[in-house]
Amino acid sequence: PDEMPSTDVASFVQYLQSARRIVALLGAGLSASSGLPTFRGAGGLWRTYDATRLATPGAFKADPGLSWQFYSYRRHMSLNAKPNRAHLALAELARRNSNFLTLSQNVDGLSPRAGHPPEQLKLLHGSLFDVKCWDEHGCGYIRRNDFSDPIVPALALPTVDEGLSADSQLKEAIRKKNHALIRGADISDINVNIPSLRRDDLPHCPQCKENLLRPGVVWFGETLPADVLSDVSRWFQQPENIDLILVIGTSSRVYPAAGYTEMAREKGARVAVINMDPGDAREMTKHDWFFEGDAATIVPEILE
Ligand code: BJW
Numbered sequence: 001p002d003e004m005p006s007t008d009v010a011s012f013v014q015y016l017q018s019a020r021r022i023v024a025l026l027g028a029g030l031s032a033s034s035g036l037p038t039f040r041g042a043g044g045l046w047r048t049y050d051a052t053r054l055a056t057p058g059a060f061k062a063d064p065g066l067s068w069q070f071y072s073y074r075r076h077m078s079l080n081a082k083p084n085r086a087h088l089a090l091a092e093l094a095r096r097n098s099n100f101l102t103l104s105q106n107v108d109g110l111s112p113r114a115g116h117p118p119e120q121l122k123l124l125h126g127s128l129f130d131v132k133c134w135d136e137h138g139c140g141y142i143r144r145n146d147f148s149d150p151i152v153p154a155l156a157l158p159t160v161d162e163g164l165s166a167d168s169q170l171k172e173a174i175r176k177k178n179h180a181l182i183r184g185a186d187i188s189d190i191n192v193n194i195p196s197l198r199r200d201d202l203p204h205c206p207q208c209k210e211n212l213l214r215p216g217v218v219w220f221g222e223t224l225p226a227d228v229l230s231d232v233s234r235w236f237q238q239p240e241n242i243d244l245i246l247v248i249g250t251s252s253r254v255y256p257a258a259g260y261t262e263m264a265r266e267k268g269a270r271v272a273v274i275n276m277d278p279g280d281a282r283e284m285t286k287h288d289w290f291f292e293g294d295a296a297t298i299v300p301e302i303l304e
Contacts, residue, residue: 005273005287012272012289012302019243022097023235023269024090025260026104026111029249029276033296034081036074036108037188040251041277046070047190056220060134064212065197071215072155073187075128078108079149086248086299087114093303094120101235105250105257107217109146122228124257130216131203139208142216151213154201157184158192224256232260241268248273249295251280258282274298 006012016022028038037043039051046054049070053059060067091114094100102121104111107128111121129146133139150156172186185192203213218224236242245264252258265271265286272289273281281290291298 002285005281005284005290007290007292009291009302013304015270016244016303020097020099021238021240021242022093022100022244022246023242023260023264024100024102024246024248025250025257026090026102026106026248027250027252028106030086030295030299031081031084031106031108031110032249032276033294034084034087034110036077036081036110040253046073046188052220055217057222060214060219064199064202067214068155068197068202069187069194071128071217072150073157074108075151075215076149076157076184078110078128079146081108081110083110083114084296086296087111087116089300089303090114091116101232103232103257103260105254122232124218124224124228126215126217126225128215128217131213132216133205133208133211134214135208135211138211139205141205141207141213151203152201154195154197157187158194236260236263236267243269244272245269246272246274247281248299249275252282272302274302
C-alpha cells in the first residue's frame with residue numbers, strides 16, 4: 001500500500017505477454033504529438049474560450065455560429081493530422097488480440113484511420129465526423145461526414161492573405177510544415193478575425209429542413225451513445241477477469257470514462273498509466289506502472 005508505481009518497462013512487457021483480456025482508455029494526449037491540442041492545460045484555449053466550456057449544449061444554443069467555427073476548425077485540423085506511432089501500435093495490438101478493447105474519448109478519427117479494428121474500438125464521446133439533427137426530440141437524422149471540409153461555404157477558413165497577422169500565421173505554418181494551416185488562417189488565434197455567422201449560413205438538417213445540424217460528439221450533461229455504453233458494460237461484465245488496463249494521455253477527470261479504470265481494477269486488472277504529467281495520474285499509488293512522457297514514443301516502445 002502507498003507504494004509508488006513501477007517505471008520498469010521489462011516487468012511491464014513480461015506481464016503484457018501473459019495478459020489476455022486487455023482494455024485501453026485513451027485521451028487527447030494520445031493525439032498531442034499528431035498536432036492536435038488537448039482540452040486542459042496548455043493548448044486548452046481556443047481563441048479566448050476554454051475548450052471545455054464550448055463543449056456544452058448551452059454553448060451551441062447560445063452561439064451556434066461560434067460553436068460550428070470551433071468544430072469546423074477541429075474537423076479540418078483532424079482531417080489533416082496523421083495518426084502517430086501510438087495509434088498504430090494500439091491498432092496492431094487489437095489485430096493481434098481479439099480480447100483487446102479500446103475505449104477512446106477522442107473524437108478526432110485518428111484511431112480509425114490507423115486501422116484499428118472498428119468492433120474493438122468504442123468511441124465514448126462520439127466523432128467530429130458524424131453530424132446529426134440538433135433537436136434531440138426531433139427527426140433523428142445522423143450521417144457520417146468525413147468528406148466535406150468545410151461542411152458549408154460560410155465555414156471556410158479565412159484565406160491567409162487577409163491581413164498581416166494571418167500572414168504571420170502562414171509563415172509560422174510553413175516553418176512548422178503544418179500543411180493543415182498553409183491554405184487557411186489559424187482561427188484558433190485570437191488575432192485572426194472570424195465573421196459572425198447567421199443561422200441561415202450554418203449547416204441545416206436535410207431531413208426535417210428545420211433544425212440546424214450539430215457535430216455528433218458528446219457534450220457535458222449528455223449521455224454517452226447507448227450502444228457504446230451497452231457494448232462496454234457487456235465486455236466488463238463477462239465472467240473472466242480483466243488482466244490489464246492501459247490509461248493513455250487522459251487527465252481522467254471526465255466521467256463516466258475515467259471510472260473505467262477503477263472498474264477494470266475491480267475485475268482484477270493491473271493498471272499502467274502513460275502520461276506527460278505525473279500530476280494527472282490520479283491516485284498514483286494505486287497504479288502498477290507509470291510511464292512519464294510522450295505517448296507517441298512510449299506506447300510503441302512498451303507494446304513492441
Ligand atoms: C500527454 C501528452 C503526450 C498531453 N503524451 N500524455 C461523476 C462525478 C462528477 C461529474 C460527473 C460524474 N458523472 C458525470 C458527470 C458530469 C460530467 C463530468 O464528468 N464532469 C466532470 C468534468 C466533473 N460528465 C458528463 O457530462 C458526461 N455525460 C454523462 O455522464 O451523462 C450522464 C449524466 C448527465 C448529466 C448529469 C450526470 C450524468 C459527458 C462527458 C462528455 C465529455 N465531452 C468532451 C467534449 C467532446 C466534444 C469535443 O471534442 O468538443 O470530451 S469534454 C473533453 O474532455 C472531451 C474529452 O474526451 C474529455 C476528456 O479529456 P481528456 O481526453 O482526458 O483530455 P485532457 O485535455 O483533459 O487531458 C489530456 C491529458 O494528456 C493530460 O493528462 C496531459 O498531461 C496528457 N498529455 N500531451 C501523453 N504527448
